[in-house]
Amino acid sequence: MRENEFRLGDTIDDYCKRCRLLMNHYIVSMVDGEVKKVRCQTCHHEHDFQHGQGGEKKKTSRKSLFDQVAANLPQISPPPKTIKPKKNQST
Numbered sequence: 001m002r003e004n005e006f007r008l009g010d011t012i013d014d015y016c017k018r019c020r021l022l023m024n025h026y027i028v029s030m031v032d033g034e035v036k037k038v039r040c041q042t043c044h045h046e047h048d049f050q051h052g053q054g055g056e057k058k059k060t061s062r063k064s065l066f067d068q069v070a071a072n073l074p075q076i077s078p079p080p081k082t083i084k085p086k087k088n089q090s091t
């Protein structure tokens with residue numbers, strides 16, 4: 001377990017939602033040697049340790065939201081592909 005290297009108050013990199021960047025964080029909570037909560041050293045926002053991954057959650061939630069909206073929309077069938085041959089070109 002690599003997390004055992006860390007202790008409360010240590011500095012650790014994690015994704016800050018407020019800063020929207022990978023920032024230095026203080027470890028504020030640990031359980032069984034694993035970092036649970038961290039506090040951003042820049043904006044002092046406290047949140048769960050996300051192992052440096054924060055953007056993904058947002059993406060998936062946004063996608064699922066989009067899917068929900070799309071599911072509620074009436075099904076629009078694509079127009080039939082009627083390709084009109086331009087044979088009758090008057091020359």
Ligand SMILES: [Zn+2]
Nearest residue numbers: 016019040043
């Ligand atoms: Zn921050």
